Amino acid sequence: MSxxxxxIRATIHDVAAQAGVSKSLVSLVLRDQPYVSAEKRExxxxxxxxxxxxxxSVARSLASRHTHTIGVLVLDLHNPVFVEILDGLxxxxxxxxxxxxxxxxxxxxxxxxxxxxxxxxxxxxGLVLVGHRLTTETVTQVMAEKPVVVVTRRDVRxxxxxxxxxxxxxxxxxxxxHLVELGHRNIWHLDGGRSAVAQDRRLGYQDxxxxxxxxxxxxxxxxxxxxxxxxxxxGAVLDAGERPTALFVANDFSALGAVARLEQAGVRVPADxxxxxxxxxxxxxxxxxxxxxxAQPLHAMGLLAARMLSARIQDPTRRAxxxxxxxxxxxxxxxxxxxxxxxxxxRER
Amino acid sequence: MSxxxxxIRATIHDVAAQAGVSKSLVSLVLRDQPYVSAEKRExxxxxxxxxxxxxxSVARSLASRHTHTIGVLVLDLHNPVFVEILDGLxxxxxxxxxxxxxxxxxxxxxxxxxxxxxxxxxxxxGLVLVGHRLTTETVTQVMAEKPVVVVTRRDVRxxxxxxxxxxxxxxxxxxxxHLVELGHRNIWHLDGGRSAVAQDRRLGYQDxxxxxxxxxxxxxxxxxxxxxxxxxxxGAVLDAGERPTALFVANDFSALGAVARLEQAGVRVPADxxxxxxxxxxxxxxxxxxxxxxAQPLHAMGLLAARMLSARIQDPTRRAxxxxxxxxxxxxxxxxxxxxxxxxxxRER
DNA sequence: CTGAAAGCGCTAACAA
DNA sequence: TTGTTAGCGCTTTCAG
Numbered sequence: 001m002s003x004x005x006x007x008i009r010a011t012i013h014d015v016a017a018q019a020g021v022s023k024s025l026v027s028l029v030l031r032d033q034p035y036v037s038a039e040k041r042e043x044x045x046x047x048x049x050x051x052x053x054x055x056x057s058v059a060r061s062l063a064s065r066h067t068h069t070i071g072v073l074v075l076d077l078h079n080p081v082f083v084e085i086l087d088g089l090x091x092x093x094x095x096x097x098x099x100x101x102x103x104x105x106x107x108x109x110x111x112x113x114x115x116x117x118x119x120x121x122x123x124x125x126g127l128v129l130v131g132h133r134l135t136t137e138t139v140t141q142v143m144a145e146k147p148v149v150v151v152t153r154r155d156v157r158x159x160x161x162x163x164x165x166x167x168x169x170x171x172x173x174x175x176x177x178h179l180v181e182l183g184h185r186n187i188w189h190l191d192g193g194r195s196a197v198a199q200d201r202r203l204g205y206q207d208x209x210x211x212x213x214x215x216x217x218x219x220x221x222x223x224x225x226x227x228x229x230x231x232x233x234x235g236a237v238l239d240a241g242e243r244p245t246a247l248f249v250a251n252d253f254s255a256l257g258a259v260a261r262l263e264q265a266g267v268r269v270p271a272d273x274x275x276x277x278x279x280x281x282x283x284x285x286x287x288x289x290x291x292x293x294x295a296q297p298l299h300a301m302g303l304l305a306a307r308m309l310s311a312r313i314q315d316p317t318r319r320a321x322x323x324x325x326x327x328x329x330x331x332x333x334x335x336x337x338x339x340x341x342x343x344x345x346x347r348e349r
Numbered sequence: 350m351s352x353x354x355x356x357i358r359a360t361i362h363d364v365a366a367q368a369g370v371s372k373s374l375v376s377l378v379l380r381d382q383p384y385v386s387a388e389k390r391e392x393x394x395x396x397x398x399x400x401x402x403x404x405x406s407v408a409r410s411l412a413s414r415h416t417h418t419i420g421v422l423v424l425d426l427h428n429p430v431f432v433e434i435l436d437g438l439x440x441x442x443x444x445x446x447x448x449x450x451x452x453x454x455x456x457x458x459x460x461x462x463x464x465x466x467x468x469x470x471x472x473x474x475g476l477v478l479v480g481h482r483l484t485t486e487t488v489t490q491v492m493a494e495k496p497v498v499v500v501t502r503r504d505v506r507x508x509x510x511x512x513x514x515x516x517x518x519x520x521x522x523x524x525x526x527h528l529v530e531l532g533h534r535n536i537w538h539l540d541g542g543r544s545a546v547a548q549d550r551r552l553g554y555q556d557x558x559x560x561x562x563x564x565x566x567x568x569x570x571x572x573x574x575x576x577x578x579x580x581x582x583x584g585a586v587l588d589a590g591e592r593p594t595a596l597f598v599a600n601d602f603s604a605l606g607a608v609a610r611l612e613q614a615g616v617r618v619p620a621d622x623x624x625x626x627x628x629x630x631x632x633x634x635x636x637x638x639x640x641x642x643x644a645q646p647l648h649a650m651g652l653l654a655a656r657m658l659s660a661r662i663q664d665p666t667r668r669a670x671x672x673x674x675x676x677x678x679x680x681x682x683x684x685x686x687x688x689x690x691x692x693x694x695x696r697e698r
Numbered sequence: 699c700t701g702a703a704a705g706c707g708c709t710a711a712c713a714a
Numbered sequence: 715t716t717g718t719t720a721g722c723g724c725t726t727t728c729a730g
Contacts, residue, residue: 009494011723022701027725035699057470058416059723061407062706069471077432078631086426087455099467102451106436118448121406122418122471145358227635260636282427286576287609289637360707371717376709384715408707411722 010051019047030055061123068097070309071119073112074104075131079253080281081298085130085151088302093310109133120145126309129153130302147312149305154322155196162308163322166296168197168278171327172204173211175248175276175294178329180212183337184246184274187214190223190233190258192250198225201250201278219244223254230257238265245273245338252277252284252293259291259334270336280330292335297325359400367396379404410472417446419658420468422461423453424480428602429630430647434479434500437651442659458482469494475658478502479651496661498654503671504545511657512671515645517546517627520676521553522560524597524625524643527678529561532686533595533623536563539572539582539607541599547574550599550627568593572603579606587614594622594687601626601633601642608640608683619685629679641684646674 012030016023021040028036029044036044047053061067072089074082086102093100103119105111112134119127126147129139136156142148149162172189179187189205192198202220209218223233230249234257237243249255255277259269269275277284280295304323312318361379365372370389377385378393396402410416421438423431435451442449452468454460461483468476475496478488485505491497498511521538528536538554541547551569558567572582579598583606586592598604604626608618618624626633629644653672661667 012725013723023724024701024703024726025699028700031725037699040700054466054470056411056472056723057467058407058410058472059706060725062405062411062708063723063725065706065725067407077426077435078429080427083426086453090455096463099464099471100452102453103449104435104451106439114445115448117403118406121403122448123405123407227637231636256635256637264636283632286605287580287613288576288605362707372708373710373718374716377716380709386715389716405707408722409709411724412707412709414709414722 009056010053012053012055014051015044015047015053018051019043065123066125067123069099069101069122069124070126070128070313071101071103071116071122071124072128072130073116073119073132074102075133076107077104078106080283081252081279081296082130082152084282084298085302085305088299088304089128089130089306090302091299092303092306107133109135113138116142126313128305128309130305147309147316149309149312151301151305153196154324160320162305162312162320164301164305164308164325165323166301166325166327168200168327169204169207171278171294171296172201172248173208174327174329175278176205176208176212176214178292178331179246179248179274179276179335180214182246182274182335185214185338186217186242186244187246187248188217188219188221188237188244190221190230190237190247190249190254192254193222193224193229195225198250205248217244223250223258225251225254227253227257227260230254230259231261232257234258234261238262238267243273246335247273247275249275249277252279252281252291255291255293255334256284256289269334272339274335274338276329276335278327280327285330285332290332290334292332293330294327295330296327301325358405359402361402361404363400364393364396364402367400368392414472415474416472418448418450418471418473419475419477419662420450420452420465420471420473421477421479422465422468422481423451424482425456426453427455429632430601430628430645431479431501433631433647434651434654437648437653438477438479438655439651440648441652441655456482458484462487465491475662477654477658479654496658496665498658498661500650500654502545503673509669511654511661511669513650513654513657514671514673515650515676516673517549517676518553518556520627520643520645521550521597522557523676523678524627525554525557525561525563527641527680528595528597528623528625528684529563531595531623531684534563534687535566535591535593536595536597537566537568537570537586537593539570539579539586539596539598539603541603542571542573542578544574547599554597566593572599572607574600574603576602576606576609579603579608580610581606583607583610587611587616592622595684596622596624598624598626601628601630601640604640604642604683605633605638618683621688623684623687625678625684627676629676634679634681639681639683641681642679643676644679645676650674 012026016026026044029041103115129150131152139156151164154163154165191202221233223229277291277293280293284291284293361372361375365375375393378390452464478499480501488505500513503512503514540551570582572578608624626640626642629642633640633642
């Protein structure tokens with residue numbers, strides 16, 4: 001048995017020596033190529049086992065020009081929405097020979113750029129951007145090197161860029177329809193700010209209000225996507241002369257902040273004001289929270305992104321698709337009918 | 350100007366040709382080595398720029414035997430506790446030349462093993478395990494190849510394994526002390542199950558109760574680390590003949606589940622029963638939640654792990670440390686004094 | 699079926 | 715200072 005220093009990995013060379021064959025033969029066996037005699041194959045496998053040999057994937061990549069590795073940039077690991085997309089991504093990339101490398105810069109554009117370039121330098125076979133703050137220029141540059149799929153954003157439009165999103169406008173429509181169906185008419189929107197996603201949800205809200213003949217009640221209060229933003233905006237709602245009976249909030253976190261503010265002011269949810277969020281993060285289903293929300297098909301989005309990427313890696317000439325998935329409303333205990341008015345109460349008798 | 354096919358990256362060879370120097374000279378310039386004349390350096394840099402050359406780090410690693418890359422295995426990205434540790438890790442590894450590769454298998458031991466081995470095959474310079482479900486055997490095998498730091502677990506004890514944890518027993522003591530100080534005597538514990546961490550917190554609770562002369566009230570209800578586990582266990586508490594005035598729960602998620610169950614039964618928190626969690630995840634600070642908790646210094650733990658790893662990469666012979674950080678109690682609105690008894694009320698006059 | 703030989707793109711002595 | 719020469723560990727023709 002050949003003697004090796006501890007801590008130093010055996011190489012294909014050691015295995016070849018141990019098995020009494022050539023390097024190439026070992027390589028063939030390891031890559032499951034046909035045309036290797038049973039005896040030799042067995043000898044090689046035995047040597048591999050004895051030496052606990054594992055191929056050096058750096059060397060392998062250098063020679064073979066592909067790494068069986070995909071890189072994933074995540075905008076923000078603190079946001080469960082993205083993490084749930086990652087779950088889908090993992091189930092769509094469950095080939096045991098495929099390694100998924102995650103990277104995140106917490107939304108810092110410059111750091112994101114560096115990380116993505118590092119991934120490229122590591123020769124990943126493709127990239128998934130689960131949300132990002134990259135410049136259009138950087139995205140273009142990256143696409144020129146490797147296949148890229150973008151999830152949740154569709155504002156960066158480039159020929160050849162695959163995207164997976166949910167239909168934010170339609171989703172906002174679902175929220176409004178749900179509330180209208182419960183009997184609400186005075187429905188306000190706490191918006192998400194200036195991002196493309198926030199804008200779509202706002203437009204969806206406005207459209208839907210119009211459609212339901214509620215144009216006169218359309219009211220947008222500036223908020224944001226954070227707990228705190230929802231808290232502040234709800235404060236503004238409370239200060240308004242006339243109060244709505246329902247709030248459609250741009251995302252779940254903000255909705256939670258809004259609920260907290262309302263309850264703190266003694267306004268009951270949903271008895272006095274109903275609240276509907278957006279995203280459908282698993283957290284919203286927690287018993288303590290139990291928020292009605294428009295759920296994006298997060299898992300499906302991740303899964304699809306993984307499939308689109310591998311299709312593109314297989315066939316780089318494949319035509320890029322912009323896939324838009326339909327969200328679904330999940331009714332929970334933060335929404336109910338509007339408080340009965342004296343008028344309504346008398347009619348109920 | 351040399352002609353290259355699109356989509357194909359320039360190599361050091363192209364740069365050398367373009368600049369009219371040798372490959373080695375380019376390499377020297379790129380690695381900021383001294384002893385390169387200003388003119389040549391400039392010529393190289395210009396060529397690099399013109400060709401948008403970026404070194405292939407796979408080739409670089411193969412030749413130089415190190416990758417400037419560290420691998421991080423995360424037990425569960427859905428748990429904010431781990432994500433907050435990651436934040437610390439990133440700030441401790443903020444060298445722009447260092448890339449941190451994240452990998453997660455959602456607690457699947459076998460997949461974790463494969464991922465960690467992949468990372469090793471990619472020749473990462475070191476590994477951080479932020480929670481893990483690896484067997485002791487796998488950890489030992491991994492340590493034999495590269496420096497490893499384990500965060501949050503200290504049950505796998507190996508010479509040469511660095512670990513960073515918080516002091517769970519002391520933390521449990523803080524929770525009990527807080528409640529005792531508020532006037533509680535009948536304090537129960539909803540535990541976290543059989544893991545080493547859960548056990549430490551349980552033991553810490555039991556010790557502390559003893560210390561405060563409350564041994565007779567010591568009651569442990571089996572629960573777990575999830576929202577749902579807390580919900581169930583709180584149900585059991587409600588069904589008990591005599592009820593405690595305070596609950597110390599094994600972690601924040603479980604505590605949230607418990608609070609939800611109590612409130613659903615009309616038991617007010619903290620008016621009727623106080624609840625203290627453990628971990629100090631940022632989520633617990635959300636307005637809607639506002640949970641009193643024993644906070645681990647998550648950021649510091651991550652930061653420290655990063656520093657320990659780089660120290661170990663620098664000097665592999667460095668003696669391993671088992672660092673235990675002190676947690677701190679954060680009082681929020683889920684804890685208050687016990688409900689005044691008739692007796693106490695009369696005394697208050 | 700098997701082995702020899704030529705790289706993959708870069709670093710690292712060693713000369714010059 | 716700069717260029718030449720060997721590899722790093724593996725894959726991949728191409729003979730045999």
